[in-house]
Amino acid sequence: MKTLLILTDFSENAFRAAEYAAEVAIPLQINRVILYHAYQSIIGGTDLPIGNSQSNQDLYLQSMEHLALLQDRLKPTLKGIQIDLMAEDISLPAYISDLCKTEQVDLIVMGVSGRSGLEKLLLGSTTSMMIEESKVPVLIVPKDTIIGKGISSMVFTTDLKDHTTIPVHQLYEFLDAFPIPVQVLNVAKGTDDTYSAEARDTIASLHTIFENYPANFEYINEDNTVEGILSYANRHQTSIIIVVPRKTGFLSSFFKSSISKKLAYDSHIPLLSLPPAPVK
Known part of the structure; x- marks a missing residue:
């Protein structure tokens, strides 16, 4: 196993999933981690922009800044592992198979986002669609996962x-x-x-x-x-x-x-x- 893809929306729940991913990276012999954020400048199914004051370039730069901060938080755990940052104006999970193929991803790690994000992720269609679309393993990290205990069973x-x-x-x-x-x-x-x-x-x-x-x-x-x-x-x-x-x-x-x-x-x-x- 070589490349680990961490999906994030910059919430604390997503950071918990990223922390968990960083913990398992060494045992899995990961040598490359991609911190990935999918943003949308257009409301799905319409031609309407998400925010009139934010251009696509603004959203991209903002996303990359947040990814850089996340990278800094994970670096102590991911010593010796290459960390790449990616932000794209797309909608997941429809694009996930292409992304994994292009970047040669071996494992996806995803958490949950915000108070209503859990329902969107686990109770809605997002998780089942991600699993159905992905040709690589998907690791779902619940919001209260205890970090630092390791995997014992x-x-x-x-x-x-x-x-x-x-x-x-x-x-x-x-x-x-x-x-x-x-x-x-x-x-x-x-x-x-x-x-x-x-x-x-x-x-x-x-x-x-x-x-x-x-x-x-x-x-x-x-x-x-x-x-x-x-x-x-x-x-x-x-x-x-x-x-x-x-x-x-x-x-x-x-x-x-x-x-x-x-x-x-x-x-x-x-x-x-x-x-x-x-x-x-």
Whole structure:
């Protein structure tokens, strides 16, 4: 892993995400960090300027000044790592795939912005769209994430369906960077202990995938899958939750209703979304 993209809107919540990103940069062997701000000089869907007194150039210069201040705050943690500043007059997440391809980004880190920003990020469509559009892992840092504790445990969630979509190479980059216990967790409804042939095949494949890592496997019953994941993670003092979302089902359930509120407001647990591998 080489290039880390930190998205920021200059809020304190976004700075917390940047601090967290800086902490994980060294273990992940990051050698380049991009501090990135997407501003808009035109209101989306119209030809109206955001502010009559601010030109596009003014917004750009203002953004670069704020990025430079953020750079100064992160430099002590990012010693020896190249830091680049980028501000563009665009709208994310539509442009995120092009940006990552052009800049050869390996990981995106994003936080939350302002009091209403959480709803826009986690309860609206922005996060799910970012995850769907991005071809690289996306690390979402809740507003109350505790900085300085490091990563001491992980939960990798699975629905025991198509194991071939697990991006093993990207998963191993994180497991190698943080040689810590991994809880491989399946949360399902009902109390039936029998598994389909597909689920049994996935379980066997998961044991193979994690055979060289300190992994434990847990299968629990819970009516609400996401609540079950978060409850388990909180009980086990998990540092990070890893998901490989599908375009429907688990992805949509994770970013709907009060579950996302619980993740964003009540949990200190960052969420790492790995892009699913192409179906062969």
